[in-house]
Amino acid sequence: MTLAVRRTCAQVAALGMVAILLAFGSNALRNPGLPWMEDWTKKLTNLTSVGGIPVVDLPVVAGSYEDQNIMIIDARDREIYEQSHIPGAINLPIHAIDQFFDQFQSQFPPVMPVITYCDGAGCDQAANLAEFLKNNGYGQIHIFLAGLSEWTKAGLPTETGPGKRGYGQN
């Protein structure tokens, strides 16, 4: 290894060390600092509510997805919804909510309980959609936080294709 390469390696290491020292130093000074390690999956799936909206677990959704009096809404984008979703779930992508909400509201007025979901604890769309619906007159809203990943893992049935869109033509 030439001297120049060694020097560059030493500089990389020095810059890295400065960053690490500042990172842990600032974290130690912060109140409360971020714990160095945390079980995020447990932390998120153990939540009983998100932003004041109650969370429902897998058995509840599995027992109610065929109930025509409950709206299960998939908050993910259409292409992803079409790859796989809970049978009968309505697709209402949170990322295009401004574009689709009027159509959705006329097709699915706020008369039934709502369960929103997305991929799982590692996604925010279900919680964001639930919050949006709550602010727009929908009552009895729940979030299925474990989402499609836990649904699939439990061997429950899924549906592919266009399904039910919460906008435009079904």
Next chain:
Amino acid sequence: MVKTNLFVSLLERPEVTLGCRLLVGMVFILAAWPKISHPEAFARLVYNYRLLPDGAVNLVAIILPWLELVMGLAFVFGIWSRAASLVIILMMIVFIGAMGSALIRGLNVQCGCFSVQKGEGQLTWLSLLRDGGVILPALQVAWFDKGIYSLITGKQMN
């Protein structure tokens, strides 16, 4: 041939290196700040990518923003810029890999690039392209930096 030589001679000008350093440096500083201000929100975004074991999420959320800030400042002020450029290129490759993998897996996640606020900065293929675009000026610095317009150069490779 003449055109190629002209292009290379333009590309290796110290003013171009300075421009590249300032551009990439500012991008890194701007990217680091929201993550440093809201580490919990950033940790959640890191978790959302589902690439790391849970135990590593917070460590990455604590260290990564400061790594971005230090490298950004090193670029802006010209402190061991060539060494910093190598770290920046490596970081961009890791970011692009993580983002590409999330997009391929069909995860609807926030990019976490310049904002950690809920619902902002959705990850798209454009985010990936933008990150790819940052590598080019960083490569210019790695290749042509001669330590001109710099605070601390050290002895550079030639």
